[in-house]
Amino acid sequence: MSEYNFETDAIRTQVERTQFLEHSSPLYLSSSFVFEDAEDMRASFAEEKERNIYSRFSNPNTSEFVEKICKMEGAEDGYAFATGMAAVFSTLAALLNSGDHIISARSVFGSTHSLFTNYFPKWNITTSYFNVNEVDKIESLITPNTKILYAESPTNPAVDILDLELLGNIARQHNLILVVDNCFATPYLQQPIRFGADLVVHSATKLIDGQGRVLGGVTVGRADLIKEIYLFSRNTGPALSPFNAWLLSKSLETLVVRVDKHCENAYKVAEFLENHPRVSWVKYPFLKSHPQHEVAKKQMKHGGSIVAFEIKGGIVAGRNFLNRIKLCSLSANLGDTRTIVTHPASTTHSKLSIEDRLEASITDGLVRVSVGLENVSDVIEDLNQALQ
Numbered sequence: 001m002s003e004y005n006f007e008t009d010a011i012r013t014q015v016e017r018t019q020f021l022e023h024s025s026p027l028y029l030s031s032s033f034v035f036e037d038a039e040d041m042r043a044s045f046a047e048e049k050e051r052n053i054y055s056r057f058s059n060p061n062t063s064e065f066v067e068k069i070c071k072m073e074g075a076e077d078g079y080a081f082a083t084g085m086a087a088v089f090s091t092l093a094a095l096l097n098s099g100d101h102i103i104s105a106r107s108v109f110g111s112t113h114s115l116f117t118n119y120f121p122k123w124n125i126t127t128s129y130f131n132v133n134e135v136d137k138i139e140s141l142i143t144p145n146t147k148i149l150y151a152e153s154p155t156n157p158a159v160d161i162l163d164l165e166l167l168g169n170i171a172r173q174h175n176l177i178l179v180v181d182n183c184f185a186t187p188y189l190q191q192p193i194r195f196g197a198d199l200v201v202h203s204a205t206k207l208i209d210g211q212g213r214v215l216g217g218v219t220v221g222r223a224d225l226i227k228e229i230y231l232f233s234r235n236t237g238p239a240l241s242p243f244n245a246w247l248l249s250k251s252l253e254t255l256v257v258r259v260d261k262h263c264e265n266a267y268k269v270a271e272f273l274e275n276h277p278r279v280s281w282v283k284y285p286f287l288k289s290h291p292q293h294e295v296a297k298k299q300m301k302h303g304g305s306i307v308a309f310e311i312k313g314g315i316v317a318g319r320n321f322l323n324r325i326k327l328c329s330l331s332a333n334l335g336d337t338r339t340i341v342t343h344p345a346s347t348t349h350s351k352l353s354i355e356d357r358l359e360a361s362i363t364d365g366l367v368r369v370s371v372g373l374e375n376v377s378d379v380i381e382d383l384n385q386a387l388q
Contacts, residue, residue: 002071006188009071011253015060027246028060057234061245068252070220072187073200078220079230080245084183084203085111086238087217091201092148094232095177095225098124101146105162107132107155107360109181110348131359132160133291135167142174152181153192154296157344157368158361159184159283159308161292164299168196177225183207183335188259189301198222204248206335207305210258211251214244258337258373262305265379266371270307272380278317278387280310280365305335307369311387314364318343321367327374327382334370339379342368 002009014025033052035041043049052058066078081087092102092115104116106129116127128141132155149171153162164180171178180192183203192200202208204216217240219229233239240248263286270284282289285296286303296303311317321343322330328339332348342348345357345364357363371379 006072007256010068010255013064013068013071015064025061025064025246025249028055028242030059030242031055055242056237056239059242059245061242061249062240065240065245065249065252066218066220068249069187069202069218072252073182073191073220074193075200075220076223077226078218079226079233080204080240081217081219081233081238082240082244083215083238084201084205084217087201087203087219088112088181089115090233090236090238091179091199091219091229092120092150094229096120096123096125096147099145100125100148101143102127102148102150103138103141103146103176104129104150105132105152105155106130107158107160108150108152109156112150112152112181113360129359132162132361135163138167138170139174142176146174146176148179149176150179150181152184153190153299154184154285154304154306155361156184157306157308157342157348158366159285159290159304159306159368160361161285161290161296161299163292163295164190164192164195164197171198172196184304184306185300186255186259188255189263189304190299193221195299199225205333207259207262208255208335209248209251210255210335210337212331212333212336212338214247216240216244216248259305260302261373262335262371263302265373265376266305266307266369267303268376269369269371269380269383270303270309273307273309273383276384276387278312280312282310283308305371307371309367309369310363311365311367315343315345318365318367319346321386322346324386324388325382326385327378328369334368336370337373339372339374339382340370341383342370344368 032054062080066080070078130138151162178197179199180197181201186207199221201219273279274282284307328341331340344362
């Protein structure tokens with residue numbers, strides 16, 4: 001347990017200073033590290049001492065980044081990856097064996113869905129889905145070979161909320177490993193381990209970086225599970241680069257002030273959209289109209305940076321909306337300083353059947369807005385003119 005507050009840990013957690021007594025952590029752009037003698041080398045490879053051997057295993061920059069995330073999430077240990085999807089895949093692949101079974105919320109990131117449906121079945125790993133509004137059916141999906149319960153909250157892209165405490169109780173009662181993708185919330189807004197999660201996964205590419213510069217991922221949680229993930233990753237090679245780790249660690253120093261402003265802007269955008277005649281509905285966790293508003297208030301500090309809304313007119317209206325955007329960016333990213341809009345039904349989720357999209361809460365007119373740090377009146381004006 002840290003003796004400092006969240007913001008202080010984000011800024012003051014650093015690797016040991018070198019002989020140059022630098023104030024800001026230096027970059028360790030080295031692929032490998034040297035040993036003092038044969039005994040030091042033997043003991044290091046035998047894991048009798050903690051030290052850097054090779055940057056695929058560990059590096060001072062990645063270690064600093066992981067330590068910060070562990071303190072923020074209340075985790076015992078962690079490992080950093082080259083991308084968010086490397087974190088998702090390696091975490092699951094390290095812990096699952098042929099014949100194992102996953103239970104997952106149906107509303108998950110598209111690439112995660114592809115892992116579950118296209119790739120894991122090759123290794124005889126199966127997945128059963130539950131809808132976000134049917135969590136009471138989770139226990140009926142549990143089989144003797146179920147090993148992992150997986151969820152995102154808030155979900156991508158429909159911004160639904162899952163009760164993490166409820167999921168934690170189910171996982172504990174049935175001896176399952178609860179893995180939560182906390183990308184949309186960041187460790188600042190939500191700490192799933194407090195509610196029973198065993199592992200927390202982040203795409204650090206999003207709000208943790210916050211400026212659309214680098215790719216990265218991280219998994220933190222129980223030390224015994226992280227050891228398995230570390231050994232798998234040490235041998236398969238999805239490690240985060242030292243430069244990206246250095247940049248992401250520096251980004252964490254401003255996470256609180258950035259996310260506070262993202263949330264303030266997003267709430268104002270959500271309020272505006274909720275009263276627009278071209279909009280059927282809006283989902284933002286801290287709007288009282290959100291179906292899981294009370295759950296969001298229980299487990300989140302603020303509502304996050306993502307707003308989902310339904311534009312009247314379906315796919316055609318969604319495409320027209322994108323074509324009329326002037327200020328906001330059309331991009332597949334989120335969590336950037338710049339506001340980004342996407343229309344999943346015609347882009348990121350266009351290959352799914354209508355039935356599969358609807359089961360994931362993706363309607364034809366759904367638009368996802370990742371609200372940035374611009375003056376919010378400019379963002380609202382751009383959205384308003386694009387909705388005309």
